[in-house]
Amino acid sequence: MITVKINGFEVKVEKDTTILEAANKIGIKIPTFCHDPRLRPHGSCRICTVEVKGGRNLPTACTTPVFEGMEVETESEGVVEARKEILDLLLANHPLDCLTCQQAGRCALQDLCFQYDVKESSYGGAKKEFEIDNSNPFYYSDQNKCILCGKCVYVCSQLQCTDAIGFAERGFPTHIATPFNQGLEESTCVSCGNCVSVCPVGALVPKSKEKFRYWETSPVRTTCSYCGVGCQMDLLVKDNKIVEIQPAMGPSNEGLLCVKGKFAYNFIGHPDRLKAPLIRKNGKLEEGTWEEAYELISSKIAEAKETLGPNSVAGLSSARCTTEENYLLQKLMRAVVGTNNVDHCARL
Amino acid sequence: MTNSIREVKKADAIFLTGSNTTENHPVIGAQIKQALKKGTKLIVADPREIELAKYADVFLKIKPGTSIALSNAMMNVIIEEGLQDKEYINEKTENFEETAKLVEGYTPEKVAEVCGVDPEDIRRAARIYAQAERGSIVYCMGITQHHNGTENVMSLSNLALLTGNLGREGTGVNPLRGQNNVQGACDMGALPNVYPGYQPVTKAEVVEKFEKAWGVDLSKEVGLTIPEIMHGAEHGDIKVLYIMGENPMVSDPDTAHVEKALKKTFLVVQDIFLTETAELADVVLPAAAFAEKDGTFVNSERRVQKIRKAVNAPGVAKADWVILMELMNKLGYNKEYNNPSEIFEEIRMVTPQYAGITYDRIDAVGIQWPCPTEDHPGTKILHQERCGRGVGLFMPVSYSPSGELSDEEYPLVMTTGRVLYQYHTRTMTGKTEGLNQKAPESYVEIHPKLAEELGINDGERVKVASRRGAIETKAKITDIVSEKVVFIPFHWAEGAANVLTNGSVLDKYSKIPELKVCGVKIEKLA
Numbered sequence: 001m002i003t004v005k006i007n008g009f010e011v012k013v014e015k016d017t018t019i020l021e022a023a024n025k026i027g028i029k030i031p032t033f034c035h036d037p038r039l040r041p042h043g044s045c046r047i048c049t050v051e052v053k054g055g056r057n058l059p060t061a062c063t064t065p066v067f068e069g070m071e072v073e074t075e076s077e078g079v080v081e082a083r084k085e086i087l088d089l090l091l092a093n094h095p096l097d098c099l100t101c102q103q104a105g106r107c108a109l110q111d112l113c114f115q116y117d118v119k120e121s122s123y124g125g126a127k128k129e130f131e132i133d134n135s136n137p138f139y140y141s142d143q144n145k146c147i148l149c150g151k152c153v154y155v156c157s158q159l160q161c162t163d164a165i166g167f168a169e170r171g172f173p174t175h176i177a178t179p180f181n182q183g184l185e186e187s188t189c190v191s192c193g194n195c196v197s198v199c200p201v202g203a204l205v206p207k208s209k210e211k212f213r214y215w216e217t218s219p220v221r222t223t224c225s226y227c228g229v230g231c232q233m234d235l236l237v238k239d240n241k242i243v244e245i246q247p248a249m250g251p252s253n254e255g256l257l258c259v260k261g262k263f264a265y266n267f268i269g270h271p272d273r274l275k276a277p278l279i280r281k282n283g284k285l286e287e288g289t290w291e292e293a294y295e296l297i298s299s300k301i302a303e304a305k306e307t308l309g310p311n312s313v314a315g316l317s318s319a320r321c322t323t324e325e326n327y328l329l330q331k332l333m334r335a336v337v338g339t340n341n342v343d344h345c346a347r348l
Numbered sequence: 349m350t351n352s353i354r355e356v357k358k359a360d361a362i363f364l365t366g367s368n369t370t371e372n373h374p375v376i377g378a379q380i381k382q383a384l385k386k387g388t389k390l391i392v393a394d395p396r397e398i399e400l401a402k403y404a405d406v407f408l409k410i411k412p413g414t415s416i417a418l419s420n421a422m423m424n425v426i427i428e429e430g431l432q433d434k435e436y437i438n439e440k441t442e443n444f445e446e447t448a449k450l451v452e453g454y455t456p457e458k459v460a461e462v463c464g465v466d467p468e469d470i471r472r473a474a475r476i477y478a479q480a481e482r483g484s485i486v487y488c489m490g491i492t493q494h495h496n497g498t499e500n501v502m503s504l505s506n507l508a509l510l511t512g513n514l515g516r517e518g519t520g521v522n523p524l525r526g527q528n529n530v531q532g533a534c535d536m537g538a539l540p541n542v543y544p545g546y547q548p549v550t551k552a553e554v555v556e557k558f559e560k561a562w563g564v565d566l567s568k569e570v571g572l573t574i575p576e577i578m579h580g581a582e583h584g585d586i587k588v589l590y591i592m593g594e595n596p597m598v599s600d601p602d603t604a605h606v607e608k609a610l611k612k613t614f615l616v617v618q619d620i621f622l623t624e625t626a627e628l629a630d631v632v633l634p635a636a637a638f639a640e641k642d643g644t645f646v647n648s649e650r651r652v653q654k655i656r657k658a659v660n661a662p663g664v665a666k667a668d669w670v671i672l673m674e675l676m677n678k679l680g681y682n683k684e685y686n687n688p689s690e691i692f693e694e695i696r697m698v699t700p701q702y703a704g705i706t707y708d709r710i711d712a713v714g715i716q717w718p719c720p721t722e723d724h725p726g727t728k729i730l731h732q733e734r735c736g737r738g739v740g741l742f743m744p745v746s747y748s749p750s751g752e753l754s755d756e757e758y759p760l761v762m763t764t765g766r767v768l769y770q771y772h773t774r775t776m777t778g779k780t781e782g783l784n785q786k787a788p789e790s791y792v793e794i795h796p797k798l799a800e801e802l803g804i805n806d807g808e809r810v811k812v813a814s815r816r817g818a819i820e821t822k823a824k825i826t827d828i829v830s831e832k833v834v835f836i837p838f839h840w841a842e843g844a845a846n847v848l849t850n851g852s853v854l855d856k857y858s859k860i861p862e863l864k865v866c867g868v869k870i871e872k873l874a
Contacts, residue, residue, distance in 0.1 A: 137781065137782030137786065159378060160378050161378055161381030161382055161384075161385065162378075190374070191782070191786070192374060207782075220639075220658035222638070222656050222658065223644075223645045223653045223654065223655050223714075225637075225639075225645070226528060226776075227525070227527065227528065227771075228373070228525025228528060228529075228530055228647055228648040229353065229376055229524075229648060230647025230648065230651055232653070235639055235658040237659060240660055241659065242658060250713075250714075251354065251651065251713060252353040252354065252375070252647055252648075252651065253375045254354065254379075257375065258375055259768065259786075260783070263782060264771075264777050264779075264782075264783055265780075266780055267620075267621075267637070267775070267777075268637050268659065269662070270621075270779045272622070273637075274620060274622060274626075274632060274633075274635070274663075274665060275662045275663025275665060276664050277634060277664075278622075278626075278629075280629070280630045285632060290674070294678045295678075296630075296631055297588075297675065298678045298679050300614045300630075301679065304588045307587070310567065311567075311569070311585075312586055312587040313588045313589075314590070315590040315591075315592070316591045316594050316596070317538035317592055317593075318529075318533065318593030319528070319529050319530035319533045320527060320528060320529065320593040320638075321529065321533070321592060321593050322532070322638075322641070322643030322645065322668070322669065323529060323532035323533075323535065323536055323652065324643045324644065324688040324692055325592070325643065325667075327536040327537075327544060327694070328668075328669055328672040328676070329538060329590075329672055330536060330538050330544070332675065333571075333590075334558070334562075334567070335562040336564075336676050336679045336680075336681040338564075338565075338566075340569060341572045341586075342538055342539070342571060343538065343539060343572070343574045344530075344533045344534075344538040344539070344594070345530070345594050345599060346533065346534055346539075347492075347573070347859065347861065348574070348599045348600055348601075348863070
């Protein structure tokens, strides 16, 4: 174990731990744009710059391993000055349209400018003028807002392993693009949205059908209802509507989702949903009450039991419903109707 | 799964068969690709050149329904070359000799012909799997939906036993569950032969236990499986059929037969949409979607995880558990549950594998069963010290051709599956515009040579017919499939693959229909 001091607090950590990880361990927050614990650290955004006693420059906390006796300051005057300068440079070509930007409220750039009182850039000069790539049905790419942290590229290449996007060009016009700039729709992109979920700014944004602000939403942690991977995710809810889904760090998905888990949620509040019991009358399904429906079902079950016995009734349970509901359906068939005629779609 | 999902990243070799993972379990597909980047070797055996086949060290483009022949041939090579784990076989298994004798006849040369692959590729695949320190078998419905689906699984289990690839991290026999809670539904005994926790309905002490827990007399007679229920309904033996959250009009084989059966019974359908099946019902009950209720789903790795209510159900729709409880009471069984956690408490009492799991314990992170006591951490890997039954049992199984092979009238073999951008019968995904834009309609994959022979161009309308019926769909010309094999995804009710599939050939153990193989013919539409 190695002992280091961060902002005057001692912490013991394993060899090869980074300054960022050591700080996290004792609850000291160092700001980041490009860091993601699932990715190989690349230190490209520099915002996690810290001061190490005796050091000649300000190293990045996410890439620098600790050493015995290391003393770190995370918010010293020099560090704050450097961070302000980084933010100033980022703002130099960032559209300041936070009033209408969908990312407002979960934008790391906005948060850090607020934290370090950076209101506008002191640099004049060129602005980026990329066309928005609107070709994918689930999200769009606005490269004018990109801060080139690279997280989307590395999530796509190291975690999703689709390699659909990369850095294009060099210097000022550097941007995130698909090969030969053919656009997202023509690329190998599988619309998993894992790049969208990690984008710290408003460069990769889900196409939302609802107008909402992130601060108006509340997250509800749940399990995805599609395949059997059991991905964990947060439903963002505003006014009894799900407006977006964010992946969570579940044991089986480790922060990833697929196109269905991330984007295919609007069946939930869809106008075609069944809203009342339907009962067939004169050959047609008509709206009825719960009591009518229960009455009819129980009389039919009683009639079948009386004429042919309980084995003339069968129930198909559902791999789509909860464990508790599957338990109740088989209990209904076995304990109440009196038959083992219960099965579900595991075979199909 | 015997092992956990993230362990695919720990495997030195993965034998993937009958699973198009990147499309059907995309997040596991991504993890397999992460493993490959770190040097894990991959063997893929599938009738289609799926995405992962492109990255495989060995790709075996097998004819549909020939998996047992392949597994036996791989075992033949492993034994022939002395690559088996002798210590594991001696200490932890039984019935090896008989299996070894059976696979003697399955030489790579003979089997190569059956499967339509190169014998050298079979040898390479066998060596890669057997020589891996940790070898993981990953499979899905391409293995199970056959007349010998259960034996297919046994043959994979034999491979794992032969090489000692069980009970350790990064190994195992790992079926991927296609639906969010198919594991939970099985665990809860939504099966005709077992109570919750796989306790047989024919065992006197089990029946007694449940009679005591539920306070009623119970039947000791094994019930009917879905295909048998449909058959019974068609013949007037099933008078009332209660379907919760299923759409057999699209998902089950031989749609014409299913429709005939459903129309002959008093049909109750409980669902969130008016599905193709609900349209035939006598009573339709409106249910809450997963985001409108609390409860648990159990994933492929046996992990019991929470779902939570985020929004209200529309109109007077109710959670399925509420509907079932109210109906129980209506039928004279008095029992009130105030919330799903009270049902879960009852489940724990009667299901030994769940006994130690509580809602509190799984609030932040789910627990993998078996979890016998409240201080048990759950089980990441099954069969660790020894196999569940004591010793691992080799089950020698012979290859037998599929129930329905191609003949002169129906010269092609059709196989089915899912695509990335739709899910099952589209009840949910059909409501998302972007997905319909990506995958708008049914299609049939046809090899370029076959297309040329039949004079079919890419995108043209074609008629595909089997002994059950015929559909019109769109031709997609691709060499993903072999010359004599065609593939149709089964999602769409228009141009539905299951109009063609065979519901009459069932696996003798599990009664799973032979959905992955059926004889068809194709003609161009004028």
